[in-house]
Amino acid sequence: MxxxxxxxxxxxxxILLVASFIVFALATYSAxxxxxxxxKNPPPPPSVIAAxxxxxxxxxxxxxxxxxxxxxxxxxDFGPSVVSTQVIGDQLAGRFWITIRLVVLAMxxxxxxxxxxxxxxxxxxxxxxxxxxxxxxxxxxxxxxxxLAILLKQGGIEFNGAVGTQAIYTIGSSSVxxxxxxxxxxxxxxxxxxxxxxxxxxxxxxAWSRFVRASMLETLNSDYVRLARAKGLPRRTVMVKHALRTxxxxxTTVTALDIASIIGGAVVTERVFQWKGLGDLLLTSxxxxxVYALTSWLLVAAVVVIVFNLIADLLYGVLDPRxxxx
Amino acid sequence: xxxxxxxxxxxxxxxxAQTPGAAPVDREFTVAERSQTQLVFRRxxxxxxxxxxxxxxxxxxxxAYVGGALWKYDVGEITPDNSVPPSLDHPFGTDAVGKDxxxxxxGGTRISLQVSVVVTLxxxxxxxxxxxxAGFFGGRIxxxxxxxxxxxxxxxxxxxxxxLGHNFGGTWYLIAFVIAGLYWxxxxxxxxxxxxxLREKEYIExxxxxxxxxxxIILRHLVPNALGSILVNLTILVALxxxxxxxxxxxxxxxxxxxxxxxxxxxxxxxxxxxxxxxFYFPGLFIIIIALTINFxxxxxxxxxxxxxTKVRQ
Numbered sequence: 001m002x003x004x005x006x007x008x009x010x011x012x013x014x015i016l017l018v019a020s021f022i023v024f025a026l027a028t029y030s031a032x033x034x035x036x037x038x039x040k041n042p043p044p045p046p047s048v049i050a051a052x053x054x055x056x057x058x059x060x061x062x063x064x065x066x067x068x069x070x071x072x073x074x075x076x077d078f079g080p081s082v083v084s085t086q087v088i089g090d091q092l093a094g095r096f097w098i099t100i101r102l103v104v105l106a107m108x109x110x111x112x113x114x115x116x117x118x119x120x121x122x123x124x125x126x127x128x129x130x131x132x133x134x135x136x137x138x139x140x141x142x143x144x145x146x147x148l149a150i151l152l153k154q155g156g157i158e159f160n161g162a163v164g165t166q167a168i169y170t171i172g173s174s175s176v177x178x179x180x181x182x183x184x185x186x187x188x189x190x191x192x193x194x195x196x197x198x199x200x201x202x203x204x205x206x207a208w209s210r211f212v213r214a215s216m217l218e219t220l221n222s223d224y225v226r227l228a229r230a231k232g233l234p235r236r237t238v239m240v241k242h243a244l245r246t247x248x249x250x251x252t253t254v255t256a257l258d259i260a261s262i263i264g265g266a267v268v269t270e271r272v273f274q275w276k277g278l279g280d281l282l283l284t285s286x287x288x289x290x291v292y293a294l295t296s297w298l299l300v301a302a303v304v305v306i307v308f309n310l311i312a313d314l315l316y317g318v319l320d321p322r323x324x325x326x
Numbered sequence: 327x328x329x330x331x332x333x334x335x336x337x338x339x340x341x342x343a344q345t346p347g348a349a350p351v352d353r354e355f356t357v358a359e360r361s362q363t364q365l366v367f368r369r370x371x372x373x374x375x376x377x378x379x380x381x382x383x384x385x386x387x388x389x390a391y392v393g394g395a396l397w398k399y400d401v402g403e404i405t406p407d408n409s410v411p412p413s414l415d416h417p418f419g420t421d422a423v424g425k426d427x428x429x430x431x432x433g434g435t436r437i438s439l440q441v442s443v444v445v446t447l448x449x450x451x452x453x454x455x456x457x458x459x460a461g462f463f464g465g466r467i468x469x470x471x472x473x474x475x476x477x478x479x480x481x482x483x484x485x486x487x488x489x490l491g492h493n494f495g496g497t498w499y500l501i502a503f504v505i506a507g508l509y510w511x512x513x514x515x516x517x518x519x520x521x522x523x524l525r526e527k528e529y530i531e532x533x534x535x536x537x538x539x540x541x542x543i544i545l546r547h548l549v550p551n552a553l554g555s556i557l558v559n560l561t562i563l564v565a566l567x568x569x570x571x572x573x574x575x576x577x578x579x580x581x582x583x584x585x586x587x588x589x590x591x592x593x594x595x596x597x598x599x600x601x602x603x604x605x606f607y608f609p610g611l612f613i614i615i616i617a618l619t620i621n622f623x624x625x626x627x628x629x630x631x632x633x634x635x636t637k638v639r640q
Contacts, residue, residue, distance in 0.1 A: 014473075015477050015480060018477060022477075023481070023486070026489070026490070027489060030489075031493050138618060138622065139614070141617070141621055142613075142615075142618035142621055143613075143614055143617075144569050144573060144576070144589070144610065144613050144617075145569075145573065146576045146589075146592065146593075147592055147610040147613065150592070150596050150599065154599050257479075260480065260481065260482045261483060261484075263485075264482035264483050267482070267484050268484065268576065268577065271577060282488070286488055286492045294489060297485070298481055298482075298486070301481065301482050302481055306480060
């Protein structure tokens with residue numbers, strides 16, 4: 001299993017290299033990091049422009065520029081930002097934990113919810129609860145995540161207005177200044193997580209519950225499940241030990257494949273709730289043509305996606321005894 | 327026998343399919359093929375949710391194009407009434423500068439529909455060909471081509487599309503090309519899976535035995551046969567493409583003023599949710615209706631093509 005994990009990591013390195021080069025080239029050729037500086041009125045003196053050009057390595061050709069950025073990565077240096085006081089590595093590290101807690105929590109909730117609802121709707125196929133859950137699933141699938149998030153935010157604001165106190169946090173990832181003490185801080189962060197997590201989780205839940213339902217229906221109709229019932233095992237045992245375990249195996253792949261789109265969804269959700277997370281960093285980097293920040297951001301996102309895919313593949317071995325990573 | 331048996335080639339069958347009634351009675355294969363299509367068609371007609379969705383979607387398209395052309399206000403036209411709630415004169419109300427919201431929403435709907443058509447056409451064409459070639463040849467070619475697709479799939483779509491949209495975008499067709507330029511990778515994954523199972527079929531072997539070139543086998547045998555199942559799997563991507571465009575426009579990296587899009591309308595309305603809620607609800611409702619109907623149609627198509635999937639043996 002360790003050898004398998006190592007081999008997978010080694011295989012993903014070239015993908016990351018090529019991906020980062022393409023993103024770097026696209027970002028470099030499509031935007032001018034000096035644009036805001038040159039647009040200033042009165043125009044800045046040529047010496048300032050020359051200094052900025054040298055600081056951002058704009059005097060180098062594309063390939064050496066990329067290689068020097070790549071070399072810097074090994075020293076923990078993500079390259080110079082267009083905002084000279086800003087260190088890209090610190091920005092990424094600080095915001096990473098803000099975004100990842102939203103992403104992971106939303107994923108866990110969406111998974112639990114989709115398994116429960118998927119199983120119930122599969123067992124009670126064509127019942128009223130099945131139709132209701134199916135319709136809701138389709139509805140969430142068709143709903144733009146930002147629209148749902150804005151609605152939730154508005155609901156939170158109106159609830160606060162009705163109660164007359166700040167019962168639900170609608171803006172930011174934590175209070176400023178942060179409350180004193182570990183527990184108070186934790187409660188504050190959890191409180192800020194509620195609405196964004198619901199908004200992000202519901203979208204994934206919709207797709208996954210449909211998938212669990214279909215997968216569960218397939219296993220419920222298989223011969224070995226009927227045999228297990230026929231030989232007199234209790235219904236509950238058959239459902240959980242025989243059917244559910246098999247039905248969940250493909251879900252790990254689907255979840256891993258969706259992680260990139262959940263990060264994308266987090267970018268949108270963070271914008272609605274005005275979080276200063278990775279999403280905000282991405283959007284600002286795009287707006288200011290911050291090539292190094294942009295490429296570093298996408299590299300971090302790609303690493304997260306690859307790590308999650310690796311975990312999913314390893315889980316496969318745990319869930320499915322037929323698969324052994326020899 | 328009016329014709330020799332050798333004339334049952336692919337092109338002949340295609341011509342026969344176009345002119346029903348011209349087929350001689352003894353062409354059993356043509357008859358069998360048609361009845362399969364009829365079966366699929368009949369199953370689709372019986373899928374109530376899919377049929378209702380199809381009617382709603384057709385009505386929506388008519389409303390967006392015909393209704394939008396007939397409606398007394400144009401997109402971006404400023405009327406003397408500003409911030410009017412929904413009324414007879416302005417069924418969807420007006421915004422702060424007096425733009426008629428019905429005209430705006432219908433304009434945005436047209437953009438969303440156009441984006442989805444362009445994305446579907448290009449992403450399906452590129453992705454199907456890419457996946458077919460990879461799946462057909464296998465081996466090293468497959469590895470390299472699928473690694474390239476993986477590379478696209480590794481990056482969050484919204485992030486890359488926002489970057490490209492900011493730098494190259496603005497108008498709806500550029501946004502559509504950006505989305506299609508990322509979506510083909512999903513399509514190629516689906517197409518490869520379908521082709522992998524098809525390439526072992528007897529008729530491929532027969533075609534090869536008859537001396538058909540690889541290009542001919544891919545274009546004349548693999549792609550047409552794979553297309554049905556690929557399209558069924560892709561209807562959900564059409565809805566996702568629409569949602570992606572609205573999300574990009576919401577973030578400010580999609581369709582820009584003076585063009586309008588449903589995402590842009592929601593984005594502009596989000597600050598006025600308490601004072602002018604109609605600006606927020608109507609474009610959102612239209613996004614939901616479009617995506618919902620397309621998903622239901624996809625569901626109906628899936629059931630029609632593969633009735634096994636939903637049937638329960640009691």
